[in-house]
Every structure is written in C-alpha cells, then in structure tokens.
Amino acid sequence: MRFLLGTVAVITLLAASTGYVGYRMSCNPALHAAVSKGDTMEWLRTDFHLSNDKFLLVCQLHDSYAGTCDEHCRMIQEATRERDALLAAHADRAALDSANRRIQGLREVCEGSIATHVRRVAELMSPQDGRRYLALVLPRIANFDHTAAPDLRLRHSN
Amino acid sequence: MVPSSDSLSEALHGWQVTPPADPNFRQSVWRRIGKQAGVTWPAYLRTNIAVLSFASIIVLTAAAYGGRALAHKQARADRESIVVTYLVDLDPRIQATLRP
Numbered sequence: 001m002r003f004l005l006g007t008v009a010v011i012t013l014l015a016a017s018t019g020y021v022g023y024r025m026s027c028n029p030a031l032h033a034a035v036s037k038g039d040t041m042e043w044l045r046t047d048f049h050l051s052n053d054k055f056l057l058v059c060q061l062h063d064s065y066a067g068t069c070d071e072h073c074r075m076i077q078e079a080t081r082e083r084d085a086l087l088a089a090h091a092d093r094a095a096l097d098s099a100n101r102r103i104q105g106l107r108e109v110c111e112g113s114i115a116t117h118v119r120r121v122a123e124l125m126s127p128q129d130g131r132r133y134l135a136l137v138l139p140r141i142a143n144f145d146h147t148a149a150p151d152l153r154l155r156h157s158n
Numbered sequence: 159m160v161p162s163s164d165s166l167s168e169a170l171h172g173w174q175v176t177p178p179a180d181p182n183f184r185q186s187v188w189r190r191i192g193k194q195a196g197v198t199w200p201a202y203l204r205t206n207i208a209v210l211s212f213a214s215i216i217v218l219t220a221a222a223y224g225g226r227a228l229a230h231k232q233a234r235a236d237r238e239s240i241v242v243t244y245l246v247d248l249d250p251r252i253q254a255t256l257r258p
Contacts, residue, residue, distance in 0.1 A: 003197070003199050003202035003203075004202075006199065007199075007202070007203065007210060011210075011213065011214050011217055011218075012217075014214070014217075014218060015217045015218055015220070015221035016221065018218045018221040018222045018225070019221035019222065019224050019225035019228075020225060021222070021225065022221065022222040022223070022224070022225030022226045022229070023225035023226065023228055023229045024225075024229075025226070025229075026225065026226040026229035026230060027229035027232060027233065028229075028233050028236075031233055031236050031237070032232070032233075032236055034240065035236040035237075035239055035240045038240070038243055040240060040243055040244040040247060043240045043244065044244075047237070062248075065248070069248065069249075110249075114248060114249055117248070118248075136237060136241050137241060137244070137245065140241065140242075140245055141245065141249065
C-alpha cells in the first residue's frame with residue numbers, strides 16, 4: 001500500500017508537470033498580454049502575425065477609417081436626436097416611422113462601411129489569418145443589435 | 159529390480175518435456191524474491207510494470223491534452239474579450255450610443 005501511494009504520487013506529479021508543459025507550449029502569452037492591456041492594435045499584430053510593414057498599413061487604414069466612423073457616428077446621433085424630439089413632441093406615427101427608417105438606413109450604411117473596412121484589413125493578413133479575423137469580427141458586426149453588451153459603456157475608454 | 163544402465167539411458171534419451179508456457183512466470187519469480195528479501199519499491203514497480211505503465215500513459219496523455227485544451231480555452235476567451243473592445247472603438251453605431 002505504501003508503494004502504491006508513492007507511485008500514485010509520482011505519477012500525479014509527472015501528470016501535473018506534463019499538463020503545465022502542454023499548457024505552456026499551447027498558450028499564447030503575446031495575445032494574453034495584449035488582452036490584459038486592452039491593446040487592440042497589439043492584438044491584431046500578434047494574433048494575426050502582421051509584419052511591421054503590414055502592421056503600419058493596418059494602422060493607417062484604421063486611422064483613415066476613424067474619420068468615416070466619426071462622421072457616421074455624428075449622423076446617427078443627429079438622426080436619433082431628431083427622432084427623440086419627435087417622440088417628445090408626440091409627433092404623428094408617419095413622422096416617427098420616417099425618423100426610425102432614417103436611423104435604420106444610417107445604421108445599414110454604417111454596417112456596410114465597417115464590413116468594407118475590416119475586409120480591407122483582412123486583405124493585409126495572410127489568407128488563413130484573414131479568414132480567422134473576418135470570422136471573429138464580421139458576425140458581431142452583422143449581429144450588432146443582438147450582441148451589443150450592456151456593459152459596453154463601462155468598457156469604453158474614449 | 160534395478161534397470162540396466164543401457165535401458166535407463168534409452169529412457170532418458172527418449173524423454174521429452176513440453177511444459178505449458180506460464181505468462182506469469184516472471185512476476186511470480188519476482189514475487190517470491192520479494193517475499194524472501196522484503197519488498198522494495200523498485201521490486202514493486204517491476205512486479206506491476208505493465209499496469210503502472212498503462213496507467214501512466216493514460217494519465218500523462220490526459221494531462222497533456224488537458225493543459226493544451228486549457229490554453230486554447232484561455233486564448234478563445236481572450237479573443238472574445240478583445241474583439242468586443244476592438245469593435246467598440248470601430249463601430250459608429252456603438253460610438254453613437256456611448257458619446258454624449
């Protein structure tokens with residue numbers, strides 16, 4: 001019994017070491033570090049294996065898209081304010097429907113714009129990484145209304 | 159009556175022994191040695207080498223697989239987390255909700 005327990009202890013220690021080695025060999029510390037810092041650009045660089053040149057191009061794409069994003073954001077806010085004003089003024093249903101359609105239209109334009117932008121980013125990656133990137137982001141962009149988490153306000157740093 | 163040495167030689171010459179193979183022969187020898195000398199850990203390991211090897215292979219394989227699966231699970235969770243942050247910065251529909 002003494003030897004059995006000793007043997008089991010040794011096998012358990014070996015198993016723990018093997019599990020740790022398996023974990024260390026399969027984990028992605030660069031990804032984890034980028035996530036811990038909340039650094040999305042570093043995430044893109046490490047997780048999608050961007051070279052320095054490609055990474056600079058992605059940064060440029062993101063910078064140039066920021067203007068489009070701001071413009072779309074402003075238009076959606078404006079349309080939403082108009083709709084809210086109509087609601088507050090107890091406007092007729094036709095006017096409210098029209099305002100809601102305008103917001104929806106702007107959101108669809110916005111969705112198309114983001115999708116085009118992320119496809120451009122994916123083109124700078126290797127085909128395999130590009131597919132993986134699009135598989136991560138496109139469904140969330142398309143399902144925005146269903147996936148926008150309530151805690152996004154807390155996560156936003158701007 | 160004592161048989162003559164010639165007939166004894168003939169009988170011995172023609173005598174063939176075909177004992178059945180005992181698969182546990184080696185283990186039983188070690189067990190008997192262990193009983194005589196007091197069982198040591200190496201002797202215990204030698205005696206149970208087949209079972210212990212099998213168990214070790216199963217446990218170590220499971221541990222390696224478990225470590226790998228844990229790392230992949232963590233990477234998936236990391237990506238799920240960072241992609242939300244990424245899209246918050248990228249998506250004007252979210253920005254329109256967040257900005258004053």
